[in-house]
Amino acid sequence: MATAIAPANIAFIKYWGMRDTHATLPYNGSISMNLDACLTTTTVLFDPNLPDDEVVLAFYGQAPQTAQGRARERVVQHLDRIRALAGIPTRARVDSTNTFPADAGIASSAAGFAALTLAAVAAAGLHLDTYELSRLARRSGSGSASRSVPTGYVEWYNGDDVGSYAESIAAPDHWHLANIVAVVDTSVKKVGSAENHRLAVTSPYFQTRLDELPARLDAVREAIAQRDIARLGPLIEVDAISMHAVCMTQVPPSFYWNAATMAVMEAVRTWREQGVQAYYTMDAGANVHVICEGHQRDEVNHLLQALPIVQFTIANNVGPGARVLDSAALVTDTN
């Protein structure tokens, strides 16, 4: 038995479009920061007495419930990968809890599959390093889970199965950035990210986005290295708009933004004219992630909370990656 905790992450350069659905390979590299307040905690117990895997998920604000259908199947398939690595047939009980709303563009599946990966690997007695753990988390089908494994600021590389892994490009204490999630919608997505990743290639703008990304990845990496919010912020916004422009021009189109999303975006632009260095980004959901430096975190949080269309906020600092809680000795290097 082992318990692991893993953060959600917010991408500065988005992962959009899946090149290989079997191995979960992206079309492009991506860069993110881990969120220290959006966490999933998962316990895996391999038990020879279990006739089948049991998966119990406690979503934010809801009682724990046994997973069914596709949700259960994805967990079982991931346990199968880890059982194959460990050479064990044993069934497992999985218990997982979230500190934030699932399925609303806050990378709940990234945190979930990163935590599952580390807990199951430790419980199975395997010794894997961050490179292997990030590749394994990637193969869960939730590719961005690979970015929730290393610490702090993380890059996930495009590549083949061996070359597509995530690593830390800066530790949390390199630069105190904050990410305030402005939650405007906690409803479940109509179209899951996985399906939409397959549709990315139907956008006429998708190839142009890919052509642009190498230069933008370089620029974001440099801006993080130089702790330059005035350079990083506009790049984050440009990349978010670029990704959503692809979504909206897919066949059929996907619209993740709603009225509240637009209102928050407009508010952030207005605050910026007034000297608040805050920038927005949206994942595959309506909620808005506002990035700023740590010294403006409380100000930005209060501004967002004062907007009538914001239900609540989650204020994050840059956080560590996934880690095993009670079996640390079994894992050689998780960060």
Next chain:
Amino acid sequence: MATAIAPANIAFIKYWGMRDTHATLPYNGSISMNLDACLTTTTVLFDPNLPDDEVVLAFYGQAPQTAQGRARERVVQHLDRIRALAGIPTRARVDSTNTFPADAGIASSAAGFAALTLAAVAAAGLHLDTYELSRLARRSGSGSASRSVPTGYVEWYNGDDVGSYAESIAAPDHWHLANIVAVVDTSVKKVGSAENHRLAVTSPYFQTRLDELPARLDAVREAIAQRDIARLGPLIEVDAISMHAVCMTQVPPSFYWNAATMAVMEAVRTWREQGVQAYYTMDAGANVHVICEGHQRDEVNHLLQALPIVQFTIANNVGPGARVLDSAALVTDTN
């Protein structure tokens, strides 16, 4: 002296990006319908006693006022073109009134410069046909004014100065389409269309949009010929999103949508799932134009009026093009 009336028009395939700012040549052809309830009426009086041109504009809901600065200059420059054609030096008094809010994405300048073109040409004693009038209206700097000259459904062709003109591709009675303008914002635009047309080329997606347009123009032309709303509607929406994706990815980006825009778009998609064949498009502004067939016009209008974020609506049928009111004999063919 002559008075002309001209309609605004709503583009199914948008004009976005100006290839030649002197001759007002677009990068792509566009297709629109004229709006029978969004009209500008303009009277031009050439008066040898006037020391200078006088331009009086009565915007929607406001008292008439003498135009100053850039607004006056554009009218004077257009009068200069017509004076040069007529070989007269005479100064003019121009009086213009609108039935709809200006500067809010309802093509007020298209209606305005089409009406000015016809009134000034007639007042100057010139005889020009629709081809010449549409080219002349185009050269005003408000390129889509060329589409407000011919009747009904109109295509404006890409081309050189001689080849870039507008002509009717179907009369109003060919197909009774309606366009309900859902007005959510009557404030003046922060960035004018003319400036933004110059920025279009800075979007990484602009060339891809241009590459797609010949096929989309063919499809829209066919859908109009076949009176096929189920085919036309999705093409209209795709083109609007494509244009706004270009705007949002320009350097610097332009965001025309606001929270209310998104809410109306979402409402239209919901109504469609319930059997209302309505489709949205947005010009360079936040207001939403909803297109449907005539038999659903009143239903769509009531649905839009019931949305709290809609200030008021303007219900249009397909209308005739620009026409001279009191000097028709001077113009050989205005439709």
